[in-house]
Amino acid sequence: MTEQAGYLKSLKSESVVQRVINCLTDAMVNKELKPGDKLPTEPELAAAFGVARTSVREATKILTYMGVLESRRSEGTFVSSGFQESMIDPMVYGIILNQGEDFQSLIELRELTEVGILRLAIKKQSPEGLELIRRRLEEFEAAAAREGDVLEAVFQADNNFHDAVSALCQNSLVDKINRVVRMLTYAVRHETVETMLTTGRVHELIQAHWRIYEVLSSKTEEGLEEIIHNTYFLDVGRE
Amino acid sequence: MTEQAGYLKSLKSESVVQRVINCLTDAMVNKELKPGDKLPTEPELAAAFGVARTSVREATKILTYMGVLESRRSEGTFVSSGFQESMIDPMVYGIILNQGEDFQSLIELRELTEVGILRLAIKKQSPEGLELIRRRLEEFEAAAAREGDVLEAVFQADNNFHDAVSALCQNSLVDKINRVVRMLTYAVRHETVETMLTTGRVHELIQAHWRIYEVLSSKTEEGLEEIIHNTYFLDVGRE
């Protein structure tokens, strides 16, 4: 865990927080702390390590956010059992920071996830989930049919639809990926919906989403290829 | 970003630290904060958000540890440019804690990405990339053929192969996802390779990977379905 590779590593002393993290990590590696175990209280840890409670908190907060620990107020801090979906967060940030000029990568990533989610949804779908999607589609149509400024409403309806599809997978990790990719493509998707609205082609958008619904309810991957591809480009925009 | 779906959601207010993290994240998504930018000082942030400096520090520490931010004493805190190595740490914890739990979501996620990557790789492949994959396969075979404890060598060769496939996509985002998912499934994949070795079924593993190579070089998605599915379960393990 703690690499001592560099020969001058001993000089640049690690930060207090880092040392606390290492101590806790080592304890977990050595099985002194197993999933489900309760850690000593923050003041106790602070006293044991000889550091301030602030530092202990920063360390446990980091581990908590990573899903390693779990803090319950008035109860204590525990080693979480199993992995937490928040462990994907670093990937989110990695993607955010790399979010440069490269639309191509973004579009490819979205197609990849979109198709994958649909394929999984086809397998794991439930009647209730499918029904929800149908309702979302009707809401979609209703939103587009309203008077006035419907942009945000339609965009939200679009998002709701895709969330419902993702929910069909009943997989928190997949759900997370879905959200990430949706967040990354926010701008371009928003713009696309706007374009569709101003040029009066909303019906195409709705039509495309109905086709997705049909593929889902058909419970087969037949024709998924082109439908997705077409829908995808309609939704995301040109290239 | 912040879903307000449930009607009783308004009660369970997010923690202060989480809110700070969200604010900073949003700023990065909206490009108000770009890589390299300097954040206001901690007291300034605390004042701006109306929270204590402690909370700001916990938030920035978390983001720093994830490689999103970078703090230089006496200078300030900056949005770090590019992917930091520390981003893998959360996955390491995933490995530590992931021992014999429920892998269903993980397996589905991996199949999703694996298939997606292959489909994209089929489209975007290059002769050089394909050649690299062939070499990796030969190294794979060589590693398995050696005497003694070949587990780590074979496992590494397996990873190298999949990395080469991912590289075929020439898409940094896809590459990142590939790495994350691979790290998340580290334990189970490692175990599978071990089983294959001890039961003398390494040739099946190699055979399966050659089939992937063939699908790639055939430049068509014909037969990709079952091949991937079979290879996948062979690689990842039972169910």
Added chain:
DNA sequence: ATAAGATACTACGTCATACATATGACGGAC
């Protein structure tokens, strides 16, 4: 005038303390 050194300044790093708040446990009232 230039370069080396001393000084002040800045902003993160750490610590100490106090108070707020949610949860569970105990115990009394009905």
Added chain:
DNA sequence: GTCCGTCATATGTATGACGTAGTATCTTAT
């Protein structure tokens, strides 16, 4: 025996102070 209030507990948040490492600036000597 059930219900409700109270208290203990441990995390959540806030505030203030001091330490420390860079950076910039000013001083001084060559």
